Amino acid sequence: MSILTVGTAPGDYATLAAAVAAAANGDTVALPAGVYTNQTATVTSDITIEGVGGVAYLNATVPVSNAQGLLVVNAPGTVTIQGVAFSGAATSNANGANAAGIRYYSGNLVLNQDAFSGNQNGILATPLSVGTGSISIANSTVTNNGVSDPSLTAGYGYTHNLYIGDVAQFTLTGSAVTAANVGHEVKSRAVATTVANSTIADGPTGTASYSIDTPNGGAVSITGSTIQQGPQSQNDIIISNGEEGVTHPGALAVTGNTIVNNDANSGSVAVVNDGAAANVTGNLVAGLPAGQIDHNAADTVSGNTISTTAPSVGVQVGVDGVTLASGAAVANTALVSTAGPGFSALSAAGTPGMTLAISATGVAGHIARFVLSQAGFTGTQATASFFDTSTGLAGAVVTWSVYADAGDTGFATTTLLGSRSFVDPGGGLLVSGAQGFTLPFTPSGAYALTEVVTIAGGAPVPEPMSFVLLAAAVAGVAMARRRRRYPPSS
8 A cells, every 4th residue: 555645755656546547445645735736637546535644626717628527436445535625617508517626436335534615515425326325524515615696507506515316325423514505415315325423504695405315215324413594594494304315225314413593494404304204303493383394294203392593503703712792693604804013803693503704805915715614513513614714815824823822912822722724725725623623612611713814924914703602592684585395506
């Protein structure tokens, strides 16, 4: 087993495609931290692709050359991808307008600590042999994928954050899937589908239809997760099962989840099940009456708790270590601006298990947008990832440090939880939890995120902010829109 490194040192491979083509079964392709622009590769061997020393960011700025995806996986055995971010995969109407961060055809695909954002599909899996292969996603973030441009008619409404075709097994654990465009947050035609300890959420701006869709039934288990339908949702159903015809044996179980409806439509339903009798038990349901938890009289619906608000985790942004006064949480964005080292908070709010976006303008035009994405919450900790999606300052060295116990105006901090530096390529860089920012956060704890920007020839400029995890109630937002009982389903 060999390690094949992509880079410029003697013995390195010039491109990802060259390294992947040279790799044999059992080899590892190492991607040093950095941006790999407009590189695609097809994986046909059982290999590992791993970001080393930080995020390996595969970023497409033009239509992908293969019209399919940044990575195409068609291997006989197991392909593992860890610490890699995928962004910008797109293709034209003529090619289906459905390019993906990863296009899957065969094998066992294992993803850990990866990120997908701004692709026409986060993952598009269409197995060549129905009922074979598996896809496992753990500790990863999938956000803002799907075609939002109606002129791309081939993909509009047909592309998703995650589209998993007829594989044998699909498993999603410890991950956040949020803010899909028009399609679904999670769509799975797998024979067996497991969603556990994850966050599936529209947030305030996501326009997804179903939150979770298993249109062909199967053995479906949804447990321990936060599932939120937002005010911009294009459907009034949160979880849908078997609506396109049950072709896989098994039953649906929805147990021990927090299900939040922020959609003002009076007909919203948590579970619509057209398959075998389901168990919908032990869930905390907010924003829906008891009669709208499940529409199927044959299902077992018991032990669910109804709440008029959502007792869950929000995020509150502070100013240089000073937390803001508590307020009603009705959205999940916080805008923060600065002219230098300090921030003045303009607004702050949080929704359960969603993403918190913090936009900041700093020295010499430096603009950053951070996203705190909660990939699940228990009684003791939440897990988050940080993203810098639009820095706009090529060549600047950006260092992030996260501290605990940051509770005073002098920004004195006591515990460094993690630190990460990178060179801004000018178009933004995605830094996921795999690169040192998956950290424990306790409810009501105070934390500091400090960014230090060093422009070539200049002195380092710190740009600090703080945040506190809160227990927050979430209010629904009324919005009129056209409804679709069953959306396009490709």
